[in-house]
Structure formats: C-alpha cells, structure tokens
Amino acid sequence: MMKSLRRCALMAALGSMLLSGVAQADALITNFDNFVSDALYPSWALPSSTVVSGPTSYSITATGYGSNYKYIGFPEIVGAGNNTIELTVNLSGPAAADGMLGPIVGLIDGDGTHVNYAWYGQTLGSHVLTLPVDSPTWTAVAGTTPGLDLNTLTHMHMQLDPGGFGSQGQYTIEWQNLRLTNVVPEPATLTLAACAGALVLGCRRQRARS
Numbered sequence: 001m002m003k004s005l006r007r008c009a010l011m012a013a014l015g016s017m018l019l020s021g022v023a024q025a026d027a028l029i030t031n032f033d034n035f036v037s038d039a040l041y042p043s044w045a046l047p048s049s050t051v052v053s054g055p056t057s058y059s060i061t062a063t064g065y066g067s068n069y070k071y072i073g074f075p076e077i078v079g080a081g082n083n084t085i086e087l088t089v090n091l092s093g094p095a096a097a098d099g100m101l102g103p104i105v106g107l108i109d110g111d112g113t114h115v116n117y118a119w120y121g122q123t124l125g126s127h128v129l130t131l132p133v134d135s136p137t138w139t140a141v142a143g144t145t146p147g148l149d150l151n152t153l154t155h156m157h158m159q160l161d162p163g164g165f166g167s168q169g170q171y172t173i174e175w176q177n178l179r180l181t182n183v184v185p186e187p188a189t190l191t192l193a194a195c196a197g198a199l200v201l202g203c204r205r206q207r208a209r210s
Contacts, residue, residue: 027079027109027180029072029156031056035175037068037158043167044160057090059174060160064167067104067159079150082180085117089128093171097162098124098167101171104159105178106140111154113143121163133180150180 021087035058043049044066052059060066091101102120115136119129131137133148 006023026182027077027082027150027177029079029153029180030070031177032056032175035070036144037070039069041067041069049065057174059172061170061172062160063102063170065159065161067157070156070158071154072156073154077150077153077180079153082150082182083133084130084181084183085133086177086181087117087119087175088127088177090176091122091124091171092128092174092176093124093165094169096168097165097171100165101161101173102161102163103129103173104137104157104161106157106159107148107153108141108155108157109143109149110154111145111149112141113138113139113145113148114141115148116157116159118161120161122167124149130181130183 033055035053037044037051040046040049040051041184043062043064044051044060049060049062049066051061085105085107087103087105089103091097091103093101099121101124102118102123103122104116104118106114106116108114117131118137119127119131119136122129133150136148156178158175160171165171
C-alpha cells in the first residue's frame with residue numbers, strides 16, 4: 001500500500017508539471033499601439049527616417065542599419081515560464097530588399113543581461129517570427145546572473161539589419177506585436193499530459209479510500 005501511495009505521489013507531481021506547462025499564459029511585451037521610442041539611432045534618427053506611430057502598429061521607413069531604445073520596465077512584464085519570443089512584423093521595400101532584411105530584438109533584464117534575437121534574410125511581406133528564449137542569436141552582456149530573467153525585463157532595442165540590401169534604397173518595417181509565449185507541446189506530449197491528469201485523479205481517489 002505504501003509503495004502504491006508513493007507511486008501515486010510521483011505521478012501526481014509529474015502530472016502537475018505537465019499540465020502547468022501546457023496552461024502557461026502568454027506575456028505581452030508590447031503591441032506597438034501608439035508606440036513611442038525613447039531614442040532612435042542612425043539611420044532611424046530623425047529627420048533621416050519617417051516614423052509613423054499608429055493605433056495598431058509602429059513603422060519606420062529608412063535606409064541602412066537602424067535601431068532604437070525603449071524602457072519596458074513598467075508596467076511589469078511577468079514572462080517566466082514562457083519558452084519562445086514571437087515577433088509580428090511587416091517588411092516592405094524594392095525588389096532588391098527581398099530576402100535581405102533582418103529584424104532584431106534586444107532584451108535587457110534587471111541585472112544587466114542583454115541578449116539579441118535576430119531573424120536575418122527575411123522576404124518582403126508579413127511574418128510571425130519566433131525563436132527559443134534560451135537560445136538568443138547572441139549575448140551582448142552576460143549580466144551578474146546567467147540567463148535572461150523574464151520577470152525583470154527593463155529595456156528593449158529594436159533593430160533592422162539590411163543585409164545585402166545595404167543602403168541601396170529605403171525599406172519600411174512595421175512592428176505589430178512582440179510577446180513571450182509557450183509553444184504548444186506536440187500531440188504526444190499533450191496526450192501524456194492528459195494521461196497524467198487522469199492518473200492524478202485516480203491517485204487522489206485511492207488516497208481518499210485509504
């Protein structure tokens with residue numbers, strides 16, 4: 001009986017972990033509604049660029065590499081538990097820019113860790129771009145504690161690397177949404193989670209009878 005109860009306790013713990021992972025809520029970093037940059041750097045600095053802050057997106061028309069700076073520490077972003085960064089953008093420009101433009105997002109946490117997520121060589125048009133949170137394209141600053149703390153995000157950098165397009169002409173990048181999300185497990189994992197949930201219920205009933 002004791003072995004059975006210990007086995008039930010182990011399965012209950014496993015089931016709880018699986019089910020909590022599936023139910024993890026997304027964390028919005030910004031939806032770019034009426035968005036305003038705190039600073040713009042060449043070639044995004046005015047008057048070299050055209051910036052449009054709209055009710056549902058933030059667009060920049062420029063030539064060559066550009067970037068910004070934005071404080072995102074308030075309201076607090078509670079993102080721990082999410083495993084993916086997701087960026088929704090629209091890229092437009094001349095035919096020579098197709099397959100060249102690379103959106104980049106840099107995130108900085110409370111202890112100074114600064115990581116960058118880059119999606120180089122994108123085609124023109126709309127994209128939903130994703131990368132694993134724990135696998136940034138590069139780390140600019142390691143910070144005092146290893147890894148990016150998704151509960152203490154303070155600053156963000158948006159960037160555009162024109163790649164082989166260089167400064168041949170203007171492009172427009174329209175930023176639409178940036179969030180942290182938990183990628184839905186594959187069907188086998190969902191099935192395992194469901195089975196674990198059934199085991200948890202069965203174990204509780206067995207403990208009650210005992």
